[in-house]
């Protein structure tokens with residue numbers, strides 16, 4: 001067992017993430033049309049309240065670069081585990097990615113969504129693989145805000161697997177490829193997710209970190225514009241990384 005343990009005295013010391021939990025019959029692993037996996041129940045119930053308390057409280061919508069000062073201890077421990085080489089190697093191996101843990105990681109966190117988010121894309125060429133873990137207590141429905149892996153860049157309904165609701169303990173990992181199309185139908189409101197991107201080089205990490213910090217301030221101001229834009233978004237809209 002490689003994962004770090006929860007330390008709350010009121011909860012059993014279960015690991016917050018553990019690749020062994022992927023070994024359940026409903027874990028979906030596909031290598032075509034691109035390598036991805038989707039798994040339920042990857043976070044312990046005993047840590048739910050700690051994560052709720054410790055999740056960063058951003059005022060803007062979208063992903064923000066991880067800053068440990070904005071997170072409580074359980075989230076910091078989870079990020080440390082998820083970004084560790086041991087975890088990366090274990091989960092990457094499920095998709096045939098050798099030694100994923102050798103690559104630098106970039107962690108970002110989203111608490112709120114606007115209707116602008118979720119347009120179809122592949123992730124950028126400097127990404128080797130992307131992992132996402134979700135935290136919402138519940139999700140109102142299927143459809144809006146549920147992650148879809150897709151066969152095409154221009155059709156949000158061309159799903160290649162069941163969509164993933166952004167609820168507590170759902171975990172996905174996919175290998176970035178020129179056809180790793182993914183996205184979701186528009187939604188807005190709270191949608192809590194932590195993303196780890198394994199990147200091709202430290203230079204790309206530096207470049208992305210600078211860009212993420214530069215857009216942080218703008219995102220706090222942009223909520224009104226996002227709502228305006230998102231309200232008119234085409235359901236199969238795409239963006240290039």
Ligand SMILES: [Fe+2]
Nearest residue numbers: 121122123182
């Ligand atoms: Fe993406």
